[in-house]
Amino acid sequence: MVPLHEERAFFFTGAGSSAGRPTELPTGPQLAAKLVEWANESGAKDAVEGVDDPNDLGQVCTALEVALDRDAVVRHIRRAIAWRDSEINLCHMVIALLYAEGVLQISFTANWDPKVEDALDLVVCAKRPRIARDAATMGEVGTDPCLVHLHGYYDDPSSLVMTDADLAKPAAIKWTDPMLKSALAAQDPIFVGFAAEPEYVIRSLTEMRSAMQRAPASVIALESLSDFCAKSVALAEALKLAEDEDRYVSGDALEVMGELLRCCYRKLLDQVLSEAEKMAQVGSGAGRVLSDTGVERVREALRDLTLERLLALLWATTAKAAEHGSAPQATLLCLQTALAETLAVLMVLSSCQDAAQLSVTDGGFRIGRENGSSIDLWPAIPTEHLNPTDAVTRALRHGDRFSGPADSDVPLVVICAGTSGVLPGRGKVSLTGAGAPEKVARARREPAAAINLSAIDGRFDGSGEDDTLARGLGL
DSSP: OOOGGGTOEEEEEOGGGGTSTTTOOOOHHHHHHHHHHHHHHTTOHHHHHTSSOTTOHHHHHHHHHHHSOHHHHHHHHHHHSOTTTSOOOHHHHHHHHHHHTTSOOEEEEOOOOOHHHHHHTTBOOTTOOEEEOSHHHHTTTTTSOEEEETTOBTTBGGGOOOSHHHHHSHHHHHTTHHHHHHHHHHSEEEEESOOOOOHHHHHHHHHHHHHHTSOOOEEEESSOHHHHHHHSHHHHHHHTGGGOGGGEEESOHHHHHHHHHHHHHHHHHHHHHHHHHHHHHTTOOTTOOOOHHHHHHHHHHHHTOOHHHHHHHHHHHHHTTSTTSOOOBOOHHHHHHHHHHHHHHHHHHHTSTTEEEEEEOSSSEEEEETTSOEEEEEEEOOSSOOOHHHHHHHHHHTGGGTOOGGGTTSOEEEEEOSOOSOOOOTTSTTOOSSOOHHHHHTTOOOOSEEEOHHHHHTTOOSSSSSOOHHHHHTO
């Protein structure tokens, strides 16, 4: 696959990307079948019986537009299919997260549905991509990230490209030509769930392949390569798949897209970990303890996470510091320096002489000591301007989402990052130590301390004789 993490790729999605569970929107042939069934019920049976291929959506829509009228066909398509109410799937979330991480700048879809937009609503996106569905909306894009609906948008009937006649109109897709050719010249497309063979795409691919002297695309599709080539002859030829089979990935689009996102996050996370290590080394106090073992413990704890657990961890760091205990999905890009500072704190603490292991929990991290006891470390990174005291107060208020009665004997320390101001002292914000079991059951787990990187520096003298977790945490 092309290196997405280097911003050298974009997606070209077809109906197959929205057909997977739990979205289950119809593919072109499935929608054509639904329209044929509706035609039989609407007195237009003769019209659809005359089409050459009843599985061809363009042919079926053309026949129905003649037999009934375009407005009636559009109304039925919008009413009969759950374009808005269907749930998003992993394909949509992958694309949304890659936009949010700044990895994806442009993407094209032949789909009418708003599922990628729905996924974008669930993530923290510093620069949300603009949506282009016609010449007017394309003119508003400028240099911003962009998602292009090549065939229009379900909620804008005038933008829909649905019949053979629509595709044949010079102006139907002409508005996308500059953007599509520009994207193909600079990046490599990844086709996902796409089996249609629109002439404008094939023409652009052929031109770009000639100019770049290479086949500029990868394909993710459910069927085997031979079946894809037999079904989509012109597209397979334009992509030159027979010459480089490695660019064809046969498999479920949801699974393949999930693995693609995992690989991207592995690269992005390595960058954050490298920045964290620099923070732990540079500008430290003379006595700060830092060892290769401590650094590796943090790297290993994160490296072993599944993608689902990594995203859950990123979400938890901001949800604890949110006013109402809930937040959109946080990203590595939006957490940036604050996350690197948090990981630097963990690297220093994991280097203490009595630190034995580090693991990830629902609320953050748990560091094990050589004596068998443990300490929970909860990162609290606000998405708004906040002082450390308020961050700790919110973590206390929302602690029930990340703890249970079994955690009552484990001291809790809040790592404040992305905040400004003085850390709360003892006796403030209920920093009274581990809560009793009944308090945890009532969703109150009181932090024993609040720390940040600078606070740790003043607690070690450089002798190495008492570089313990208790000293570093001020417990």
